[in-house]
Amino acid sequence: MAKEKSAPTMADVAREAGVALGTVSRVVNGQQVGEEFRSKVEAAIQRLGYQYNTSGRALRTDRTNTIALIIPNTINPYFALLVHHINLALEKRNYKMMLCFTEYDRSRESEFIQMAQQNRVDGIIALTYNPDLTIPEDIPFVTIDRFFSVSVPCIAADNFGGGWMAGQKLAELGCKNVAFMRIGSTLTNEPSKRKDGFVAACVELGLPFEVMALEDSQPFSEFERFLCDHMQNGRLAFDGLFIGTDMLAWQIIRVLRGMGVRVPEDVQVIGFDGIQMFGVLEYAVSTIVQPVQEIAETCVSTVLSKHLSTMPSLICLPVKYAFGGTTKE
Amino acid sequence: MAKEKSAPTMADVAREAGVALGTVSRVVNGQQVGEEFRSKVEAAIQRLGYQYNTSGRALRTDRTNTIALIIPNTINPYFALLVHHINLALEKRNYKMMLCFTEYDRSRESEFIQMAQQNRVDGIIALTYNPDLTIPEDIPFVTIDRFFSVSVPCIAADNFGGGWMAGQKLAELGCKNVAFMRIGSTLTNEPSKRKDGFVAACVELGLPFEVMALEDSQPFSEFERFLCDHMQNGRLAFDGLFIGTDMLAWQIIRVLRGMGVRVPEDVQVIGFDGIQMFGVLEYAVSTIVQPVQEIAETCVSTVLSKHLSTMPSLICLPVKYAFGGTTKE
């Protein structure tokens, strides 16, 4: 009978229910509608198996209820956690996430921004690696860990404070000679302040320290060399290490054990991020825990804020110290 | 002068370039257009800073270039890997991914399917946990690891073959008494065939075996109890274990070490999945490696296939055995 092959639309529902198109719209959107009309429409929707079509709304309203999240990948557990919490925060507000993996590729960063614009997303949250990235002005944009300009809010952990805390903790643990190790580019990122805070604390406390920072181009083996260079008759020259990220800390601890250095007996190690790794590791690293959930929540509420331009340009959220011993049996 | 406040559209570009609207469309879509027209349009696009609007196309063509991926989360490294490769496969074909995290929540699974329908995605790839999930008929749908019906293609690793391989390898390694351990529901999943293959191999080879499978409701400590129950004067009753997933294998190895059982000296352990964990673990587990990239590629090419109805209803991709010793120094 019916020659319908394509999905029913609001017009079909309206015809079926014997009401006007606009009435169906108001029912669907839960707006004020008279009782008998509402039930007629709802019955028609049931009968026809009507499915709302977001494309129509997107075109009409220019809103998509979608936020783009630009991030290197989800293999790195810290990123995975971030994606996870951002997604929850968006879902709570009935927003969808358009996830863009850059794989640390700067050209992809720009491409994804353009793609997000073409898709008319309602905002962009980005964790990027190109310091010269062009930020679109016509779309709400917030960054994680990257400061671009006062008009682009940056959400980050209190990296400086975390670094300071690490120095302080090592001192409290009785360390006499410490070092900071990190990998990655020399960007003026927020995370680079981990070092600054650590150095400041060491200076303040009169704790002798060294800094070993790798560039992107340098291989991990440079760390091994650095450690070897600081061995004297079987003992490491440091009794405390602050390492830029937990993942690096695990790798370095593995190297240390291979060299016969015991952790934490011979050297205290503090990492950064607060990755749990499912209780799967044999050793537990002390770490500065990033408030991932708060970061995610703040990103979302900021990017969706009606008054983005009045938001702070840098939001630093407090970190916590977690003693590895607690998860170590 | 110009009273434009909203973004320029194809009509604006057409006016600016002095051509027809349809011509702009054809330029933008890279279709056949005369040379002088093309350059006029491209110049106008530049001048106006025109940005294509995908909402219009979605409405007109009912295609969104988007695939929904429904998966529990991205915290589990295996899922993270899957998401990663599916995303790459989609990107290659110029498709976007709408990522839906169910958190193992069955009601969310259904909600996301409805949401995907409302967003008119071009297909759905799903790794779900409700065996009674209603699969929409009007939209290409493929599953990972879950068989619903012959009309819903299921892509999976060769779980039976992998289980068999594990049994065979343990026998080759000289094991005399083995066990299978796994966690999770009793769904008739594809992954449950890991056990079947293992059992089949043990029977075939005359290798004595036990099976220890936990339900969702049982706590991990049941495993510890099981292991304790199989200790006799300081030695484990098994000299070989096949464990359903790598993550579980790591946890169990940790327990074993805590009990004074050495791996692999006292007991050989084989996991399943092939998770690398960034070379961060101190012990390397032998494992049956899932062909994640091929699974991802197959999911994408299948769901985008023009002739979905003619596709096989079950596609099993070959696994590989990876000896832990290779990554162990």
Added chain:
DNA sequence: ATATGATCATGAAACGTTTCATGAATTTCA
């Protein structure tokens, strides 16, 4: 009883794109 206001459904226009039938301009061939 009429005027005023409140409530709420209606009908039509608009959003930005694709696509198709039309027709103009050019080329090809007899």
Added chain:
DNA sequence: TGAAATTCATGAAACGTTTCATGATCATAT
């Protein structure tokens, strides 16, 4: 040279929704 075929731009309609001005209905107040 004229007819037929080909190329390619044009103009308009359509996709499914939201929204706004209009008007109908009914209750309340004068």
